Amino acid sequence: MASSRNRPIRIAGCSGAATDRRHAMAMLAANHPNDPIDVIMGDWMSEANMTARAALKTDDRGEAYEPTFIESLEPAMKDIARYGIKVAVNAGASDTKLLHKVVTDMAKSKNLDLKVAWISGDEVLPAVQKAQKEGKSKFENICTGEVLDEWKFKPIYAQAYLGGLGIAAAFEKGADIVVCGRVSDASPCIGAAVWWHGWNRDHLHELANAFVTGHLIECSNYVCGGNFTGFKSLEWKGWHDIGYPIAEISKSGQAIITKNQGSGGEVSTQTCTSQLLYEIQGPWYFNSDVTAVLDELWFEQVGTDRVALRGVKGLIPPSTTKIGITAKGGYQAEIHWFLTGLDIQDKARMMEAQARHMLKPYSHKFTKLEFTLNGSAAENATNQNAATVDFRIFVQAPSESDISPAKFFRPVVDPIMEGYPGATVHMDWRQGFPKAIQEYYVTLLPQADVQHKVHLWDSSEFEIPPPPQSKIYHSQQPSQPEAQDVKSTAWGHSINGPLGWIVHARSGDKGSNANCGFWVRHRDEWDWLRSTLSIDNIKVLLADEYKGKKIDRFELPNAYAVHFLLHDHLDRGVSCSSSYDFLGKNVAEFLRSRHVELPTKFLNRGRL
Structure with missing residues (x-):
């Protein structure tokens, strides 16, 4: 392996969500002889299943890892073992230790000699509670500005976004598969590149390039044309089966983005720009391992479906890491009415008045009650669907009993006989019954308060220390209200x-x-x-x-x-x-x- 590390590492992104297509990992592994890859990375985590799995674990109501990862891994395992492909994934959610056991047992059942490691340290509620009790932090919400003491919900779980050095260390020890609970989306790419090239924390330029590269490929098909506003140009390129990205990262940190051979979609400067701009927060892009500065970044098309990443700058990492705190948020329900043709606004006002009247005995317990028109009726429509609008009644409340069927579903459905012309309610009444929801609070925790550990297959473990050099960055990122020094305002007709x-x-x-x-x-x-x-x-x-x-x-x-x-x-x-x-x-x-x-x-x- 030492000689092969003189070449760029090839890292494939196989999943960007729990609902991503399940076949990608198996397909990428099976195609290794014709389209070789060194590491497969995937992300099965989002704020939606992070909070849902946290509630599952807190209530002891079942497996709290992400099960769709197993559906993707199982058919790929034999080829992963056969070709020596490494795997690093975000999939442990709230029980990475159990996921490690499931993956280990599955490998043994197939008589595969695969060493499975897992990463811990992302579960940080005790650290938050300790710091809060000692008055060390107000834990300001980085989105809303509120402080945790004023949050009206009780935290049940907190999860930190870890860096990639634990993954790198696990690979260095011989791991074939590394499962993580919540590292940052790009951390598997950072970890793989650090392991392959032997970088250390001082390689800020290289780490920053691997970080941004990880951001580009962690959402699977997005950088290959998924969710792309130029999608119409992709039809003749096979938009029915858009490909998966592969990043080639050299020892100097320079990266090329491409995709698996023979797949649909494209990798272009335009699709890469699209994915770059997804979910960033400003010119500073933070990870536990490095800070990437994006303001001079650009892309260069160097071949068909081959784009080079240029202009990334690296700074020392922040002294904090982002954490998400979960709380039980109560319950919600909704009912949908269909309004067709003329007088849509008036029909909606009539339905709202009737619903509010019926809900009056119960609505003082609601924390949210919304009536929204969704869509618009086409004028002189040539078919009835084009003339139909969805009228949604949405409710949230602290307890399930506050929006029981007798207190929400029946009151907003019962007016049907006195309703607007054509009054029709959606027949999927399941939406009208209460379902549990979770609140999510985003804040920062010092990296020194995180116990980032690697757990190996032989039960040994070791800690990944926080970065020796870090910086407290200003909470307000640079902002330019308007363009400066525009050369020309004469744009013609x-x-x-x-x-x-x-x-x-x-x-x-x-x-x-x-x-x-x-x-x-x-x-x-x-x-x-x-x-x-x-x-x-x-x-x-x-x-x-x-x-x-x-x-x-x-x-x-x-x-x-x-x-x-x-x-x-x-x-x-x-x-x-x-x-x-x-x-x-x-x-x-x-x-x-x-x-x-x-x-x-x-x-x-x-x-x-």
Whole structure:
């Protein structure tokens, strides 16, 4: 293996969510003779299943790891063993130790000599409680600004986002598979590259490049054309079966992004920019191992489906790491009515008045009651579905009994006979029954308070110490309210039309924050984009969606991109949100549909 480490390591990303396609790991492993890879990484964690699995563990209601990982691993194990492929995954959720046992037993049942290690240290509720009791930290919520003492929910679990050096150490000891509970999304890539090339904590440039590379490939198909606003160009490239990314990282840290051979989609500077802008929070990108500075980053197309990452800078890591605290948030339910044709607003007002009247004896116990129209009826529609709008009644309350069927479902369904013309309720009544929800609180914990450990197959263990050099970064990232020194404002003739005719965009969620990045394809469009998209103009484009909260802005001039962080824009995050867009992914699509003045000379190049 020593001689092979003179070449770049090839790392494949096989999963970005618990609901990702299950076949990828087996496919990548089986294709090793024709398309060799050294490490398969995957992420099965999100704020949704992190909180759900935390509640499962707290209540002792079943296995608290992510079971869909096993569905992906089991058919791949023989080829993983046959070809000596390493595996590092985020899948342990709230019981990584049990997942380690399950994977170990599965390997033994197949008579496979696979050494399985696991990483601990992400479970940090005792550390939070100790620091809180001793008054060492107020644990300010990095999304909302509130402090933990004022949070109206009782924490039941807390999980830290760990770095990748534990993974690297496990591989160095001979591990074939490393299962983690909650390392950061990009940490498996960092760990794999550190192990392969023998880097240490002083290799900040190399670590930063591996970190950003990990961000690019950790969401599986995204960097290959999934969730890409240029998706229409992918149809002839096989958008029915978009491929999985492979990163080639050299000893110097330079990285190439490509994809598995013969797969659909594409890897281009545009798909890479799309994934780069997903879920970042500003020009500083933090990991427990390194801080990556993104403001000079750019991509270079070096071949078909081959893109080089350029311009990443590395700084010492922060002294803290992000943690997510879970609490039981109560219960929620919803009912949907269908409104068709004319007078949609008036029909909705009538239904709302009737529902509020029926709910009056119980609504004082509700913590949230929302009535929303979703969609719009096409004028002079040629089919009935096109003329139909969803009217949603959504409720949350502290206890299950507060929104029992007698106190929510029946009151909002019973008015059907006195309802609006065509009154029709959705027949999937399961949504109307209470279901448990979890609240999620995002804050920071000193890395020194985290006990990051590696557990090997022989029951031995060792600790990964916090970084010897770290920095307390300012809680406010640099922000530019508007473009500076724009060279020209003479864009020629323009027409009014959707921003998305010219501009790509990508958005996502982190807690209750939403981020949204915009970029253009051509250099001469850059000054127009940055002058058009100021913070004030984003507020105008958000229109009714603007929440009055803080917005940060920064530019990536080498990538022709402008990024915005919408503070506390989402309703408390995915695990308890009342929004249809609980992942924040359609913030970008809404803003691309909004109208601005578009230079016709740019439109003449073709609409996106």
